[in-house]
Amino acid sequence: MKNHYDTIIIGAGAAGLFCAFNIANNKRVLVLDHANKVGKKILMSGGGRCNFTNLNTLYDDFTSENPHFVKSALNQYTAYDFLSLVESHDIEYVEKDKGQLFCKHSSKDILKMLLDECAKAGVKIFKKCEVNKITKDSNFDIVTNIDVFSCDSLVIATGGLSIPTLGASAYGYTVAEQFGHKMVSTKASLVPFTLPKRLLSRIKELAGVSLRVSVSNNKYTIEDDMLFTHRGLSGPAILKLSAYWNYGEEIEIDLLPSANISDYFKSERLKHPDKLLVNSLSAIIPKRVAEFICEDFPVELKLKQLDKPVINKIHKAVHNWCITPSGTEGYRTAEVTSGGISTEQISSKTLESKIVDNLYFIGEVLDVTGQLGGYNFQWAWSSAWCAAQAIK
Ligand SMILES: Cc1cc2nc3c(=O)[nH]c(=O)nc-3n(C[C@H](O)[C@H](O)[C@H](O)COP(=O)(O)OP(=O)(O)OC[C@H]3O[C@@H](n4cnc5c(N)ncnc54)[C@H](O)[C@@H]3O)c2cc1C
Known part of the structure; x- marks a missing residue:
């Protein structure tokens, strides 16, 4: 036939x-x-x-x-x-x-x-x-x-x-x-996260910045690169975590997994007491991310002025940044x-x-x-x- x-x-x-x-x-x-x-x-x-x-x-x-x-x-x-x-x-x-x-x-x-x-x-x-x-x-x-x-x-x-x-x-x-x-x-899986509008407007200056992070939900932790985008977060760390993420779940991001920021400031404070917080942070984290973290502190804050509560607050902002994505970019951009x-x-x-x-x-x-x-x-x-x- x-x-x-x-x-x-x-x-x-x-x-x-x-x-x-x-x-x-x-x-x-x-x-x-x-x-x-x-x-x-x-x-x-x-x-x-x-x-x-x-x-x-x-x-x-x-x-x-x-x-x-x-x-x-x-x-x-x-x-x-x-x-x-x-x-x-x-x-x-x-x-x-x-x-x-x-x-x-x-x-x-x-x-x-x-x-x-x-x-x-x-x-x-x-x-x-x-x-x-x-x-x-x-x-x-x-x-x-x-x-x-x-x-x-x-x-x-x-x-x-x-x-x-x-x-x-x-x-x-x-x-x-x-x-x-x-x-x-x-x-949709292996897909970028979208973020709520309010958070997105706070981090819009970061679009295009990529850095090594560790991201977790309540089950998995992934260390890899993360990219800030105009819609939210992408890069291998985020795409990998998306495979295990469920709608509504909070994620925690460590923006500096290779170091302990509290220890860093303790030693930097002795070496450069008059250095501005934002400049010191920019030495180990991309500048725009450092500026975002320092938004909650006075612009002129110097390392010698860092007391324990401030260091704790920065520690949390750097190592335990908790956010809840509003969703994912869906099948339009998902790899699988x-x-x-x-x-x-x-x-x-x-x-x-x-x-x-x-x-x-x-x-x-x-x-x-x-x-x-x-x-x-x-x-x-x-x-x-x-x-x-x-x-x-
Ligand atoms: C942008 C992107 C990048 C990726 N990069 C990688 C990578 O680097 N490494 C990796 O391992 N994976 C990657 N993936 C995933 C990988 O491409 C897929 O998992 C893989 O192609 C699946 O193979 P498949 O043959 O099952 O399906 P596909 O390769 O998707 O093939 C399915 C085929 O079926 C056809 N089809 C669908 N519906 C019908 C229909 N009704 N009638 C007739 N034909 C139909 C489609 O046209 C298509 O040709 C990527 C995916 C995307 C989207």
Whole structure:
């Protein structure tokens, strides 16, 4: 039959493309995507240089209602396996932080590698293809705006909800629910915090300032860089904490995790008694942040005038700045979606549905969320690999 394929994959992103060429040898594989270009998120990722994996990938770098779910896939296809593929394509890469691998030149290298592998394996890819209806009897029948297709195995790789302008849609969830799968409620994750208007107007001068901080909610503490923005707070420390943050929760920020400000003033007071508080603070904290902290004190306050209550107050302002974000920037800018299709009815070894034979769900569409640092792509590669092995 002209329009019959062994496998159809819906979604030509990281997981879909990777799965396609890993099954394709001697199989007819078709990938459908509604966007005008494939792999848009790959191109945007890592600031244009795609943080394609993390060599230190561990199970607890992922959140899911079932934290054990990721183990099998991450063991079957590791970060080192993906790195071998990258090296076999002579793609130059750099290690930023520990184990975090980025393309040296451009994310385009990763997308080109995936597309070259798909071409080599004879994978067909149709863009601008809207799927209108999926039914199953002995095969899956897929009605689209291009044609009606049928296949033996169907793989859903439509990703999460983040950044609709890059092609994100809830279609994978719709298909899962149609076939009786449970959902875990979704939220934007790895996303900047917005702040209440009053606080925002007090810190508007700080937009653009970045500094090393330690941020905590009542469960997690993360030390990394934080960026003040026109809307609130961003940077890796905030994006990472957002994965564990719930609406309405207070966060505590230590603006100087590397030192104890009280000890610093005790010694500075002896060395430079006539130095202004703001100037002394500016020596160890970005000037605009120091000025913000000193707003509550007289401009001319000198180090020799610092008594214990003042030092305590500054200590609190520097090390225990407590704020309650008004929310997050949402799916418009989030890197990923937390939640999704529940893993309860999916095999962790093959990624096949436990309800419907030959139906697979891979990548971000599932209730698996990696931390910032290359973990989400590794999940896309690992889950796609397992499905590809099972389909063979
Ligand atoms: C700005 C940004 C930067 C990121 N940087 C990194 C990074 O450096 N490292 C990292 O590990 N992760 C990063 N991520 C996360 C990472 O991109 C995703 O987790 C990963 O792409 C998920 O792969 P996926 O294949 O499951 O989904 P996607 O890559 O999102 O692919 C889904 C595909 O499905 C298609 N689709 C959706 N709905 C339909 C439909 N109804 N019909 C047909 N096709 C459909 C989409 O067009 C898309 O092509 C970043 C994300 C963003 C948004």
